[in-house]
Amino acid sequence: MANIKLRCGKYQVQIRRKGYPDVYRTFTNQSVAKKWIKATEADMERQLFQPISGLTLKDILDRYQQVIMVCHKSPGTSETYRLQRLKKDLGSVALEYLTPAKISAYRDNRLHSVSGASVKRELVILRSALNTAIKDWGISLPTNPVTNVRIPANGANRTRRLEQGEEEILLSSIGELKQIIIVALETGMRR
Numbered sequence: 600m601a602n603i604k605l606r607c608g609k610y611q612v613q614i615r616r617k618g619y620p621d622v623y624r625t626f627t628n629q630s631v632a633k634k635w636i637k638a639t640e641a642d643m644e645r646q647l648f649q650p651i652s653g654l655t656l657k658d659i660l661d662r663y664q665q666v667i668m669v670c671h672k673s674p675g676t677s678e679t680y681r682l683q684r685l686k687k688d689l690g691s692v693a694l695e696y697l698t699p700a701k702i703s704a705y706r707d708n709r710l711h712s713v714s715g716a717s718v719k720r721e722l723v724i725l726r727s728a729l730n731t732a733i734k735d736w737g738i739s740l741p742t743n744p745v746t747n748v749r750i751p752a753n754g755a756n757r758t759r760r761l762e763q764g765e766e767e768i769l770l771s772s773i774g775e776l777k778q779i780i781i782v783a784l785e786t787g788m789r790r
Contacts (some may be wrong), residue, residue, distance in 0.1 A: 601636040603629065612636060616643055622739075635741070639683045642737065654738070657690030662736070663728040689725075694740060700745040706748060716750035722750050747748060 600762055602613045610632045614622040622639060624634035687704055688699075702725070709718045728747035733740040761769070766784065773780055 601640065603632055603636075605629075612664055614639055614643075616640070625739075639739065642739070654694045656692050656694060659685050659694070659728055659732045659738070660690065660725075662730060667728075667731055672780050678724065679722075679756060681724050685721060685725055694738065697740075697744050699744045702748045706751065710751060714753075716753040718751050719753065722748065 600615055602615075604613075605610045606628075607745050610626045610629050612622075612626065612635065614623045614636060624632075624635060626635065662681055662728050668678060668682075688708075689701070693700060702722070706718055706722065709721070718789070722745055726743060729740065729743045729745060731744060761784075770777055770780065
């Protein structure tokens with residue numbers, strides 16, 4: 600059973616149903632509140648509703664790693680490292696308190712130590728994990744908070760050319776690989 604109360608210009612919704620914890624949500628628009636009630640009650644009816652209270656981001660990332668990432672073509676160590684980093688920094692945050700502001704703060708903090716491309720890859724994994732939780736596992740997040748966060752650009756690609764004198768130093772210190780390096784320099788490093 601759902602109740603809607605108007606309080607301080609906002610609509611407070613409470614859904615109480617046997618076998619489920621009470622669900623509360625606040626809206627600024629009554630029609631949006633009614634749509635949310637219908638969708639949530641329909642999910643409860645179909646037993647797709649899974650309340651987010653008690654779940655942390657670490658729970659979602661662990662399940663994502665065990666269920667989804669093992670099916671990837673090559674779940675490499677770089678993706679695992681990124682997941683571990685997300686768990687370390689954001690894992691203790693309860694899903695109900697995971698906001699775009701918290702994710703933006705994480706992004707800004709990480710940009711001090713790594714490149715924009717690295718942060719972008721971490722946020723893409725986080726967005727994918729939360730989308731999977733919402734769409735496939737029935738976690739009742741209203742929206743994916745990562746979609747409201749600006750994802751940093753990749754940044755400038757590095758182009759490095761040998762300075763004058765560096766080629767001689769390189770060739771004198773190589774030894775056995777000298778002929779291979781000469782071929783690589785002559786064919787692959789054209790301007």
